[in-house]
Amino acid sequence: MSKKLIWDVPTRLFHWLLVGSLIAQYLTAEVLENAMQWHFYFGYFTLGLVIFRTLWGFIGSDYAKFSQFIYGPKAVIGYASTLFKRNSKAHAGHNPLGGWVVLLMLLLVLAQAISGLFMTDDIFFDGPWRAAVEDSTLKVMGFIHHNGFDVLLGIIALHIAAIGFYSVYKKQRLAPAMIHGKKDTNEPAITSSKWLAFIIAAAISAGMVYYVVEIAPPEVEEEYYY
16 A cells, blocks of 8 residues: 545635634534624624535535445445444545534534524624524524524534544544545546535635625614614
8 A cells, every 4th residue: 555645725715614614613602702793793604615615515626526435325334334444444534423423413414504693792793694583493503503503513523533543443544534635545546636526615615604694695674673
């Protein structure tokens, strides 16, 4: 085996920007005072990241595509049976079990970002879609936003624990590859980070967030503030 480029730059950039964004959202909501406006901004940014990663799952480099790491039940069960074998096969990209965890995390983050569009701090700041729905919908969104983050924290903790497990027990170092992009593997390397596709996907993601946040929300009637 030799070190080969597996993770393209956009995938790695997405990963670390998402980590930073989630930390920032936690700090602006739970730790810092008078930072709720920044919490909303980071939420919009996170929504853009998830939209980008969804697009990149179809047009990105080989190992970033959903078709490469979303396996069927038989493959997942088969891989799970080898989980505690030290010398089990190492996958160049996400393994069959890890691929579904990645998808679950994306869905949870997306749920947080969408529900956040309906939130308020009950003082100064409202999400752009808060005034567009009835109280029953706001309650559902509030429940998702406040409880979903606890579930997301649990999945993140599991993800970190899995990285430690693979590094110590199975001698498969996953974290460094998300920095430099290279892994020891016999599988073929990627040949490009597909920069043009990256620019297009990033532009589409930014445009969609701008539309959702600034253009699409209905105008708030004046009496809403009283």
